[in-house]
Amino acid sequence: MKSIDELKAEIEKFKIENAETLEQFRLQFLSKKSEIQALFAEIKNIAPEERKSFGQLVNELKDKAQQRFEECKESMEASQGVQHSIADVTRPSDSIPVGSMHPISIMMNQVRRIFEDIGFTAVTGPDIEDDWHVFTALNFPEEHPARDMQDTFFVELHPDVLLRTHTSSLQVRTMENQQPPIRVICPGRVFRNEAITSRAHCIFHQVEGLYVAENVSFADMKQTLLYFAQRMFGPDVRIRLRPSYFPFTEPSAEMDISCYICGGEGCNLCKHTGWVEILGCGMVDPNVLENCGIDSKKYSGFAFGLGIERMTMLKYRTNDIRLYFENDVRFLQQFKAASR
Ligand code: PHE
DSSP, rough: OOHHHHHHHHHHHHOOOOOHHHHHHHHTTTTTTTTHHHHHHGGGGGOOOHHHHHHHHHHHHHHHHHHHHHHHHHHHHHHOOOOOOOOHHTSOOOOOOOOOOOOHHHHHHHHHHHTTTTTTTTOOOEEEEEHHTTTGGGGGOTTOOOSSTTOOOEETTTEEEESSSSTHHHHHHHHHHHOOOEEEEEEEEEOOOOOOOOOOSEEEEEEEEEETTTOHHHHHHHHHHHHHHHHHHOOTEEEEEEEEETTTTTEEEEEEEEEEEETSSSSSTTTTTTTTEEEEEEEEEEHHHHHHTTTTTTTTEEEEEHHHHHHHHHTTOOOTTTTHHHHHHHGGGGGGGOOO
């Protein structure tokens, strides 16, 4: 067995230059199988009167090895840190990956922007509504199918509490709280109890609009919607209004735009008709104005509503509405340019 002095000399002489040699040092002097440990095991064989001083020497030896190990380790770590920062001060930093806006938000903001430019103000309100604001005030007859369990999500314990099926509820809320002139748009999330397919979802987004003042006419509505269509789809777009029915507007219409892909010639997108439907609209029914405390003899107005997912699918030519809810980053990242 090596003497304590021999081991002491070895500890001092051992060349520690890098992480590898540091580990070798640890194995040789500080591990369970080291020669220092063997000396500890030897203590019990030493004559009792020398045991104490021998034990002390072995302990000192172990402390020495431990101390050398810590010092080398610390200085190695410190010098690594310094070297690293000296080498890297001029290196350009890694670029931070930038996210993009969701296509639904992009479209929502675009629609909002177009109407805000001509004096409309956006209003928001609750997703969870009551029967009055979603149906009754809007002139829905008692037996109207939209009230049916099949279309509307009701809260089981409160038949009067439901998830709004359109943001027309915000038109009611606005008219109840404000006298004309009123010019608002109502962006928001809506809910309908529909089977989820590539063309329909139980959650989607709408922007609805309302204009109430003296002498508001159908021609005002048509001009406003033409302005919107041309800003959204290009200056050459034409519109057409087809008669339709909504309980809260009279007369009611559905608006098509000339197909911006084929220019009206006929293609897959417009199903060879040359026209694509984009929104519902109409003159606010006098009953609705009266329900909200507005004098229908003095004032008239128009309203419209469009589905954001549908607009987005048309504009970016995607064919599956579910893509907007799955949030697959590979899909979302394609809208980077549009979100700037
Ligand atoms: N609220 C109707 C819907 O959700 C859209 C609409 C709004 C139609 C205003 C006419 C006037 O389908």
